[in-house]
Amino acid sequence: MNELTEKIIKNLSFYSKKALIQYRNFHYLLKPVTLIKPIFVVGCSRAGTTLIYKTFSQSKHIGSLNKETHDFWAELHPLTERFWNSHAIEQTFASAIDKSKVSKYFYTQTGQTRVVDKNNQNGLSIPYLYQLFPDAHFIFIKRNAGDNIDSLIHGWGKSNEFATWSKNLTETIAIEQGKYQQWCFFLAEGWRHLTKASIEQVCAFQYRTMNEAILVAKTLIPQHQWHEVAYETLINQPVLEFEKLFQACNLPFDEAMKKHCAAVLETPYNTFSEIRVDKWKDGSNQEKISAILPTLADISLQLGY
Numbered sequence: 379m380n381e382l383t384e385k386i387i388k389n390l391s392f393y394s395k396k397a398l399i400q401y402r403n404f405h406y407l408l409k410p411v412t413l414i415k416p417i418f419v420v421g422c423s424r425a426g427t428t429l430i431y432k433t434f435s436q437s438k439h440i441g442s443l444n445k446e447t448h449d450f451w452a453e454l455h456p457l458t459e460r461f462w463n464s465h466a467i468e469q470t471f472a473s474a475i476d477k478s479k480v481s482k483y484f485y486t487q488t489g490q491t492r493v494v495d496k497n498n499q500n501g502l503s504i505p506y507l508y509q510l511f512p513d514a515h516f517i518f519i520k521r522n523a524g525d526n527i528d529s530l531i532h533g534w535g536k537s538n539e540f541a542t543w544s545k546n547l548t549e550t551i552a553i554e555q556g557k558y559q560q561w562c563f564f565l566a567e568g569w570r571h572l573t574k575a576s577i578e579q580v581c582a583f584q585y586r587t588m589n590e591a592i593l594v595a596k597t598l599i600p601q602h603q604w605h606e607v608a609y610e611t612l613i614n615q616p617v618l619e620f621e622k623l624f625q626a627c628n629l630p631f632d633e634a635m636k637k638h639c640a641a642v643l644e645t646p647y648n649t650f651s652e653i654r655v656d657k658w659k660d661g662s663n664q665e666k667i668s669a670i671l672p673t674l675a676d677i678s679l680q681l682g683y
Contacts, residue, residue, distance in 0.1 A: 398489065402485060402486040402489060403482075403486050406482050406485060406486060410478065410481070410482070411481060411485050411491050412477065412478075412481045412491070413480065413481045413484060413485070413491055413492065413493060413511060414491050414492050414513065415492055415511075415513045415514065415515060415627075415628070416484070416492065416493050416494070416495060416511050416514050416515070417434060417440065417492075417493070417494040417495070417514070417515045417516075417517060417627055418494075418495055418496070418500055418504075418507055418514060418515070418516050418517070419431045419434070419494065419495070419496040419500070419517045419519070420496075420500050420501035420504060420516055420517070420518050420519075420592055421501060421518055421519040421520060421521070421588075421592070422501070422520075422521065422526055422530075422584065422585050422588040422589055423498045423530060423533065423540075423563040423564065423584065423588070424521075424526055424529035424530050424532075424533055424563075425519050425520060425521040425526050425609060426519045426521060426609040426612060426613075427496050427498075427519055428496070428647045429519075429612070429642070429646070429647055430496075430517055430519055430607075430612075430623070431494060431495075431496035432444070432647050433620060433638065433639060433642055434494040434517075434623075434624075434629075435494060436634075436635065436638050437494075437624070437629055437630075437635060439492075439629050439630055440490060440492050440493060440494050440629060441484060441485075441487075441488030441489065441490025441491075441492065441493040441494075442488065442493060442494050442495075443484070443487055443488065443493075443495075446496065446497040446498065447495055447496070447497050448497040448498060448499055448543065449543075450483060451467065451497065451499065451500075451503075452543065454467075454476065454479060454480070455467050455471055457565070462547060462548070462565065463565070463567060464502060464565050464566050464567045464569075465498075465499035465502050465503070465564045465565050465566070466499075466502035466503055466506075466566070466567075466591070467502075467503040467506040468505075468506060469505035469506050469508075469509050471506055472506050472509035472510050476510055477510045477511070480510060498540075498563050498564050499564045501518075501588050501591060501592045501595075502564065502566060502587075502588065502591050504516060504591070504592065504595035504596075504598070504599070505595055505598055508595075508598060508599060513603070514603065515603050515604075515605065515626075515627045516599055516603065516604050516605065517605045517606075517607070517623060517627070518592055518596070518604070518605070518606045518607070519606075519607050519608075519609055519612065520589065520606070520607075520608055520609065520681045520682070521608070521609035521610070522609075522610065522655070522656075522678070522683050523582075523585055523671060523674045523677075523678050523683065524656065524658040524659065524667050524671060525609075525655065525656065525657060525658050526585055527578065527581045527582060527585055527658070527663075527667055527670065528657070528658035528661055528663050528667055530563070530581035530584060530585065531577055531578065531581050531663050531666070531667075532663075533562060533563065534553075534558050534562045534563075534577055534580070534581070535558075536562075537558070537559075537560040537562060540562040540563050541560035541561060541562045541563075544560055544561040544562070545560070547561055549570060549573050550573065551573050552573060552574050553572070553573065553574065553575060553576070553577055553580055554576055554577045557577070558577060558580075563584060564584065564588070566583070566584065566587035566588065566591070567587070568583070568587070569583070576666070577666070578663070578666040578667060578669065578670040579670065581670075582670045582673060582674055585674065585677070586674060586677050589677055589680075589681060590677060593680055593681075602626075605622075605623055605626045605627065607619055607622075607623060608682070610655050613643060613653055613654075613655070616639045616640070616642050616643060617636055617639045617640050620635070620639040620642075621636070621639075
């Protein structure tokens with residue numbers, strides 16, 4: 379394929395997609411639709427949420443934007459509304475208007491009324507999401523504290539990827555004596571006390587606050603709409619665990635999906651190093667993590683570790 383042909387194909391694809399979105403917008407005005415049983419993937423950043431999201435996005439039976447949607451949710455309810463205190467969208471913010479906006483956005487972008495969604499902050503907003511869509515399914519992926527914090531620390535070194543939203547923070551960030559100057563991943567209540575902390579303290583705070591918020595929200599969700607998986611189990615037997623998740627969400631798990639899941643770890647999504655368990659123990663952050671892990675014994679126990 380020569381360069382001109384490739385350019386023509388890309389242009390045709392771009393304008394075709396744009397035309398489809400415009401058509402769906404017109405269709406929505408004539409006959410509004412509501413999302414049905416949307417699937418929200420939740421978990422701490424760097425816990426494996428992308429692995430689940432991208433795998434579910436392969437299904438032809440569900441719509442996906444195939445990208446993180448934090449910009450959409452941030453525009454719907456800007457952090458300034460909450461004085462930059464937390465990415466959590468409170469349950470009281472849920473309204474018929476929000477439900478309509480969310481449904482329209484995902485329908486016009488995907489053409490589907492059932493979708494899968496994932497971003498770094500959704501785990502803090504489960505009560506809000508459940509209020510909007512009482513038939514929603516939630517997939518919670520958890521990961522052992524050592525490996526999760528190790529990956530968070532590495533992620534904090536990639537501010538151009540994980541801190542693009544935080545450029546307007548008014549607080550001065552000087553974590554690890556100024557090594558990290560942009561806040562990464564998400565804000566949770568109490569983050570301002572850590573603007574000059576060590577990186578392991580910040581990452582332990584994020585691990586705790588996100589998982590605690592999810593475990594509290596879990597009590598609100600009907601059992602048949604809540605699906606939990608450990609990262610360690612998922613990477614050990616991906617076909618079996620994904621099949622369980624698909625069936626729990628009432629989605630077909632056909633031969634194409636089985637084949638995809640069998641090879642899913644061969645081309646990992648957004649990983650920093652090889653996929654294995656307990657890799658923090660021989661990594662560059664071993665001392666930092668060993669020092670902070672005792673402070674997370676209670677939440678680790680609650681998570682089943």
